[in-house]
Amino acid sequence: MFNIIKEAVKNFMDSIEAKADECNEEVKEGFVSKISISGDENYDxxxxxxxxxxxxxxxxxxxxxxxxxxxxxxxxxNQIIGNAKIVAQKRNVSFDIGVPEYLGEFDKNIEYDDILSFKFNGDKCFYILFKGK
Structure with a gap:
C-alpha cells in the first residue's frame, strides 16, 4: 500500500506543480482529514x-x-486517495474509499501504525498516517 500511496502523492504534487521528497520526520503540526479504505486493503x-x-x-x-x-x-x-485507487487498480488491488472527515489540528493522541512523510517543495513536511483496520 505504501508504494501505491507514494505514487499517488507524486501524482498529486505534479498536478499542483510542486515537489515532494520523502523525509524521516515525525508529525509536528498540521490540519488533518481522515479517509477510510476497505477491500483488499483496509486502513484509516x-x-x-x-x-x-x-x-x-x-x-x-x-x-x-x-x-x-x-x-x-x-x-x-480525496485527491490523493482517489488517485491511489486508480494506481491500485492498475496493480490489481481493489478498495473502496470512504467520505473524508475533517479532524481539525493535529492531535498527538491520533493512533497510527505507520507513517509516510514528504517534504513539500523542499521545506515543511506533510504526513500520511496509516491505521490498520
Missing part, C-alpha cells in the same frame, strides 16, 4: 498538511489564499 488514512502548505495549494487552485480549511483539507485527502 490520516492526511496531515501544515497551514503554510494549505495556502500554497489554495493559491494554486483558486489564485488566492482565502479558503475554508475543512473543505480544502478534505479535498486534498
Amino acid at each position: 488514512i490520516y492526511i496531515v498538511v501544515p497551514h503554510e502548505k494549505l495556502s500554497y495549494i489554495a493559491n494554486y487552485y483558486f489564485g488566492d489564499d482565502s479558503y475554508d480549511t475543512e473543505d480544502l483539507t478534505k479535498e486534498i485527502a
Whole structure:
C-alpha cells in the first residue's frame, strides 16, 4: 500500500506543480482529514498538511489564499486517495474509499501504525498516517 500511496502523492504534487521528497520526520503540526479504505486493503488514512502548505495549494487552485480549511483539507485527502485507487487498480488491488472527515489540528493522541512523510517543495513536511483496520 505504501508504494501505491507514494505514487499517488507524486501524482498529486505534479498536478499542483510542486515537489515532494520523502523525509524521516515525525508529525509536528498540521490540519488533518481522515479517509477510510476497505477491500483488499483496509486502513484509516490520516492526511496531515501544515497551514503554510494549505495556502500554497489554495493559491494554486483558486489564485488566492482565502479558503475554508475543512473543505480544502478534505479535498486534498480525496485527491490523493482517489488517485491511489486508480494506481491500485492498475496493480490489481481493489478498495473502496470512504467520505473524508475533517479532524481539525493535529492531535498527538491520533493512533497510527505507520507513517509516510514528504517534504513539500523542499521545506515543511506533510504526513500520511496509516491505521490498520
